[in-house]
Amino acid sequence: MRQKLARVLGGVAIGALVFSGAACKADSGDDAGGGSKAACDLKIGFFGPLTGDAAGLGIHMRNGTKLAIDQYNKDNADCKVNLEEYDSQGDPAKAPALAQKAAGDSKVVGVVGPAFSGESEVADPIFDEAGLPIITPSATRPSLSTKGWKIFHRGVGNDTSQGPAAGRYIKDVLKADKVYVVDDQSAYGAGLVDEVKKVLGAVAGEDKIQVKQTNFSAVVTKIQSSGANVLFFGGYYTEAGLLLKQLKGAGWKGTMVAGDGVNDANFIKVAGQQVAEGTILTCPCAPATAAKGSFVTDYKAAFDNAEPGTYADVSYDITKIMLAGIKDGKGTRADLLSFIKSYDKTGDATGVAYKFESTGELDPAQVIVWAFKVNAGKVVPDIEIPKS
Numbered sequence: 001m002r003q004k005l006a007r008v009l010g011g012v013a014i015g016a017l018v019f020s021g022a023a024c025k026a027d028s029g030d031d032a033g034g035g036s037k038a039a040c041d042l043k044i045g046f047f048g049p050l051t052g053d054a055a056g057l058g059i060h061m062r063n064g065t066k067l068a069i070d071q072y073n074k075d076n077a078d079c080k081v082n083l084e085e086y087d088s089q090g091d092p093a094k095a096p097a098l099a100q101k102a103a104g105d106s107k108v109v110g111v112v113g114p115a116f117s118g119e120s121e122v123a124d125p126i127f128d129e130a131g132l133p134i135i136t137p138s139a140t141r142p143s144l145s146t147k148g149w150k151i152f153h154r155g156v157g158n159d160t161s162q163g164p165a166a167g168r169y170i171k172d173v174l175k176a177d178k179v180y181v182v183d184d185q186s187a188y189g190a191g192l193v194d195e196v197k198k199v200l201g202a203v204a205g206e207d208k209i210q211v212k213q214t215n216f217s218a219v220v221t222k223i224q225s226s227g228a229n230v231l232f233f234g235g236y237y238t239e240a241g242l243l244l245k246q247l248k249g250a251g252w253k254g255t256m257v258a259g260d261g262v263n264d265a266n267f268i269k270v271a272g273q274q275v276a277e278g279t280i281l282t283c284p285c286a287p288a289t290a291a292k293g294s295f296v297t298d299y300k301a302a303f304d305n306a307e308p309g310t311y312a313d314v315s316y317d318i319t320k321i322m323l324a325g326i327k328d329g330k331g332t333r334a335d336l337l338s339f340i341k342s343y344d345k346t347g348d349a350t351g352v353a354y355k356f357e358s359t360g361e362l363d364p365a366q367v368i369v370w371a372f373k374v375n376a377g378k379v380v381p382d383i384e385i386p387k388s
Contacts, residue, residue, distance in 0.1 A: 086098040112134075
């Protein structure tokens with residue numbers, strides 16, 4: 001097996017790989033010749049936070065990817081695929097170097113991720129230049145699909161689905177008359193709030209915080225003064241938990257609604273069970289704990305009886321798309337990219353028909369949004385939010 005790697009030295013750009021993998025014959029298989037056409041000795045990368053403040057979200061996604069690869073390797077012991085982890089900590093500043101590392105490894109033929117929108121904005125151009133196909137299980141900023149990146153695919157609905165759905169839940173289910181909105185100024189958080197406001201119209205007030213901020217006294221005062229009975233927060237679970245804890249501590253009696261960046265059990269740990277109770281969390285996904293087939297049982301068996309968290313099932317299914325391509329002999333990045341673009345099958349865990357449009361988005365008919373609720377110390381399914 002040979003790999004030829006072209007690099008552009010002295011800059012951050014990485015040239016396209018001439019060969020990004022190699023196909024080899026396994027000793028067993030189900031093709032007519034008694035062998036397998038599967039590509040061997042290749043890697044699939046996972047790109048997302050595995051440590052840091054947002055690790056709770058990334059670990060579930062990585063676990064879904066790892067489960068799919070482990071099951072594949074059990075069935076293809078003589079032609080395995082390796083998992084390569086790129087721990088971004090959810091930090092856009094760390095993403096370019098990690099993307100260059102992945103792009104420079106000729107054995108990496110596909111990447112599950114990046115997990116977050118901010119890191120996607122700076123990593124995806126590097127992947128695109130290297131021709132390295134990606135499928136993100138969770139980066140929902142709508143503009144990611146408008147950049148012209150040929151390698152980009154998204155395994156869930158974007159925030160033009162999630163944001164309006166959250167807005168409809170606030171209006172139709174909570175029937176809130178005054179809503180305050182806050183975002184963390186991240187690509188994800190700010191974009192999600194923009195979409196929610198389109199449905200809500202006039203709001204009682206709005207403010208911005210910063211990622212890693214811990215003192216929210218100023219925004220707490222503004223929310224209380226506004227008379228809002230609902231707060232919509234665009235951001236991630238650490239800041240959301242701290243903000244709500246301080247808000248409730250000041251006597252606020254309203255309900256927080258937040259998006260998928262907060263939809264994790266760690267939000268309850270940060271806020272405290274009593275404070276978090278009743279919080280509504282949306283996600284452009286169905287409950288992973290109600291996934292189809294044997295996914296939940298297999299996940300719990302593999303990860304110390306842990307319940308699968310947000311996007312674990314999505315990561316599992318999109319990893320299996322890449323593995324199906326490798327099994328079919330797509331041993332180069334270019335071949336795997338073509339395979340992904342033409343893919344049209346239903347995921348084993350999610351039940352979603354994965355068929356990507358020319359922009360890399362899922363067919364809108366397959367996009368769903370659920371509301372979850374914190375109840376008795378757990379994030380549990382509430383309702384699937386109607387599309388209109």
